[in-house]
Amino acid sequence: MRPARLAPLLPTLTxxxxxxxxxxxxxxxxxxVEIPPVSEVGAWLVDNLGAGDLWTAxxxxxxxxxxxxLAGVAIGAALGGAMAAIPVVNELLTGVVEFLRPIPVVVPLPIMLLLLGATSEVVVSLAAVAATWPMLSQxxxxxxxxxxxxxxxARVFGLTAGQRLVWVTAPGVLPYLCTGVRIASTITLLAAIAMELIGAVPGLGATLGTYATNGVYDAMYGVIVLTGLLGAVLNAAFEGLERRALRWHPSHRARIA
Known part of the structure; x- marks a missing residue:
């Protein structure tokens, strides 16, 4: 088999x-013993693919x-656009953003749990914060x-501010937005599962914690594999949407050609 034909198979082979x-x-x-064979993990996944509790999680x-x-993308895009377009806003918010961005979202979790309890609102709020930063930067x-x-x-030719936004700014920003959404999607999923795990909020994270606490290691690794597959599927879906949205962009036209 030629190297060029073998290249697409390398990730699978690895x-x-x-x-x-x-x-x-x-x-x-x-x-x-805490790391069971792949065959046992696979057997657990096959046996539980039809389990209602797993799919509920x-x-x-x-x-x-x-x-x-949704919340993180909206907030990050609004803040990033305002900071880039309005110098005063950038001066006001740069210090705050640079201070808050390095703080892991898990840090305020104990306070949120004390105030709101182990609820979905806590998970959504903190995961939204995690999604905000890549979207803001992009x-x-x-x-x-x-x-x-x-x-x-465009201004010289008399285009209004709205027309310049639609026909000049939006096409230039769209590739960055697509990349930001794809990155934010992965980070949000990781943050949500982490918050569920630590806060015992119903979801895959809490399910993973339950199996780990009770020493059901094949199930624990099965849930880990499932979360990895879920992340891969979501990333592939966003890549597909990005290719469709940017099929006019030079980088995607070259890839198609």
């Missing part, structure tokens, strides 16, 4: 090789993820990257 190593090391006793996590992503740099010559030319 994953298969790692799983095979895991299976051999676990079955031979090299790994501790998946639905709860996806609900947290969707609400948090929007900020996207607006700043808009060609000033194109912007000035």
């Amino acid at each position: 994953t298969a090789a790692l799983l095979a190593v895991w299976e051999v090391l676990s079955a031979s006793g090299v790994l501790p 998946v639905g709860q996590t996806l609900g947290h993820w969707a609400l948090a992503l 929007t900020f740099y996207g607006v700043r990257a808009v060609d000033p010559v194109a912007r000035d030319t």
